[in-house]
Amino acid sequence: MRQIKHPSIEQVELTDLMYALSDPTRLEIVGRLAAAGRKMTCGEFDLNRPKSSLSHHFKILRAAGVVETIIEGTEHMNALRLAEIEQKFPGVLQSVLSALRQSP
DSSP: OOOOOOOOGGGOOHHHHHHHTTSHHHHHHHHHHHHHTSOEEGGGOOOSOOHHHHHHHHHHHHHTTSEEEEEETTEEEEEEOHHHHHHHSTTHHHHHHHHHHHOO
């Protein structure tokens, strides 16, 4: 079974992180993962977007180090790398999530 490549936390750059969070769809994905507090399958994100579009957004989130995708059987389980990001960039992701929770 193939593995999905993720950058190590040392490879994660703040500019890549901010770019990944600059898109409303990706921001919604991150917000939902944070709110759920658990791994979620791609199918759980009902965002009214084509599957190819969601795949693209997850690819950008993975490349930026925001999300980790683990293949479990036939499912792609996505988890927010919150603890790692908070350790490298204290307060950045928490501030974004806080602002997201306050927006209408």
